[in-house]
Amino acid sequence: MTTPRVRYAPSPTGEPHIGNIRSALFNWLYARATGGSFIVRIEDTDQNRLVPGAFDAILDALDWLGLDQDEGPRVGGAYGPYVQSERLNLYTERAAWLVAQGHAYYCDCTSERLDAMRKAQQEAGRSPGYDRHCRERGLAPTDGTPTVVRFKMPTEGTITVRDRIRGEVSFEAGLLDDFVLLKSDGFPTYHLANVVDDHAMAITHVMRAEEWLPSAPRHQQLYQAFGYDMPELVHLPIILGPDRSKLSKRHGATSVRQFQEEGYLPDAMLNFLAMLGWSLDGETDVLSREDLQRHFSLERVVASPAVFDHAKLDWYNGTYIRALTPGALALQLAPLLEGQGWRVDPAYLARIVPLEQERLKKLSEAPEALAFFFNEPHPEAIVQSLPKGLDAATTKHALEAALHTAEHAEDWEPQALEAAYRGLAEGLDIKTGPLFGAVRVAVTGRTAAPPLFDTLAVLGRERVLARLRAAIGALG
């Protein structure tokens, strides 16, 4: 068996979509698992849909996820160029060859005629498709009249393609029309460029989303007409939104960039995406990048579509955040916190990060979660959040006592502080819950926060004293 060569072939028409990148991931994993090559080819054959910046966005997304390429526009390779607009000569030559061989023909039907034709077909209750008006006209390309090149599909018989996931799939040839190979602007369509390049780049496995399955018989006919060997077809299950329709913008975040900005970790993303349509054994669900590269196999890719479950992604992300070393997390968080305008001292950050690490689901939550380490809590927030179990007078009295305890604490360390405050609770004859709760709110402005005494220790005595005084003042 030859070494696999697989490819990810996106169009630079916008921000890379998460469903799209999942295809990239499966290709990459297969290449890595088999010792094959992962190739990226940019399919920019639709001049009208090009979006400036999309080219870089795609490659940046791959870089962010760590899907390193063996060949591609940024890394080069022996089969380049890896951008289709730089390969136009190849397509026009191949299209002309097909015409010369009698497999294709020129067509000058106007879009008006085609529209009218389709409309009539629909109204007659037939399925839309080119009526082969120009098939036998023997047109030659002429100046002035826009022409396209169409492929001659068989008009009868059955076309059977073999898909790695689904087995044999048959199509009635007569239902497939003579599709366009070369557009009137001289650019190839997807069908032509894809087949020509996959062959030219010695691709062994075409792995793409299932939505491409209906065009497989056309491609198969093209391979046959060219006399090319057919690569193996692998149509990956599609990713659905919660409503079970194809995942799209209206389902919320779908671009890789959005996930990156929301603070998802590449490895968490990879793990989650890999489990959408593939599994190792049905038991193991946390798999590192290395595990995935080692164990990925086509045999275990399922045929049915998968719903994108945001909650599960969040769980994966939390799991991977917790697995980070505190130092690594701090490094990730520093720019986010600095973005708030906070001066982030590395030593201070190193102390607060462990306190929040197991509570974070996304990195983007950090600024809010850690805000009280940088900003003084708002007095109003304090008053509103104070424990309801105690009346105002008792609360104030408790905080005054807490202030006193803090002022006289001998050792400003978590254990010592806890001991001192437990003693205080006893002396005040208040349960530790309400007491600690009142102090927590006074010092952090929140009812939910990291362990109180660790927090006090990190905040430092001076700030704690100031905040307790402010809280007491706010109580009037």
Added chain:
RNA sequence: GCCCCCAUCGUCUAGCGGCCUAGGACGCCACCCUUUCAAGGUGGAGAUCAGGGGUUCGAAUCCCCUUGGGGGCACCA
């Protein structure tokens, strides 16, 4: 409308004829731990394997039909 694909807990899935009175994970609920929130631990609810026919001694697993869902029918990819 036509063509194609798919069908196990709400979700991701294990299962490839007997090991299944269907396993794991997320989510959910309860309890434990506990100063709050998390994290962690334990337990629970949750799928008559879409429905109906076959095949077989035996079917979630094989075949057919029905139903449901999805995808595709451009000079877009």
